[in-house]
Amino acid sequence: MKVVLAEHAGACYGVQRALDMAVAAAGEGEGASTLGPLIHNPQVVAELEARGVRAVEGPDDVERGAVIIRSHGVTPAVRRAVVARDLPLIDATCPHVARAQKAAAELARRCGRVVVVGEEGHPEVEGLVAHAREAGGEVVVVASPADLPAHLEAPVGIVVQTTQTREALDAIVAELEARGIQPEVKNTICFATRQRQEAAAALADKVDAIVVIGGRNSSNTTRLADICAAACPRTHHIESPEEIDPTWFAGCFTVGVTAGASTPEVQISAVVARLEALEG
Structure with missing residues (x-):
């Protein structure tokens, strides 16, 4: 394997x-x-x-x-x-989160209404909301177009949790534009997050199974697991090599490994070593 x-x-x-x-x-x-x-x-x-x-x-x-x-x-x-x-x-x-906080405050001052694209209750999102409100803005947190309030008037600013996907942002912008609202968008998605998501999707499409390493309380790791699962049904989200079950890989010729942005190199190396040892 x-x-x-x-x-x-x-x-x-x-x-x-x-x-x-x-x-x-x-x-x-x-x-x-x-x-x-x-x-x-x-x-x-x-x-x-x-x-x-x-x-x-x-x-x-x-x-x-x-x-x-x-x-x-x-x-x-x-x-x-x-x-x-x-x-x-x-x-x-x-620094990327700090940039998003600054953008949230600036949008609040300019637009008065701010849409935060992200996960309600996530600590980063709570910070974005607070910075916008301190700048005098009315704030709503949405994860999808369905979360947008029925009545939302222009002008509207949009800021994004750094670990969100571009697809989530685009869907919300499209819904607002369909309502005749041209939002001012600050795309604060972290480039490193996007890199990891695209690399995970590309790898998941080429392997028989894939292991995603990172905390189960990590939103960016969970999102990586979701992205991988869409292309590779045999996707396994783990926090440590001890969780690996050899039966997961029965009949597999290739297994992919990816990891969230909160996963240090030493944890990745340990999982790779465990997978490579399975053959023996």
């Missing part, structure tokens, strides 16, 4: 940057706290905790050490709460 790795897979720049910042903070000796999981990868979060970097619910839960704003970013109110505690602040917000 041949194991083929997707051309683009695994930790993106924003995730690796956040990890490097957290590890550096751990080395300071006083420990550090992240506001929520640093990234959506349970294994990495557990490793960070072992180094003295623990995930907490909010600023009030931090007793000492630095406070790390995770890669998904936070709302302006949470940032102010950290500053008010007079604690050392390490901002590990992904």
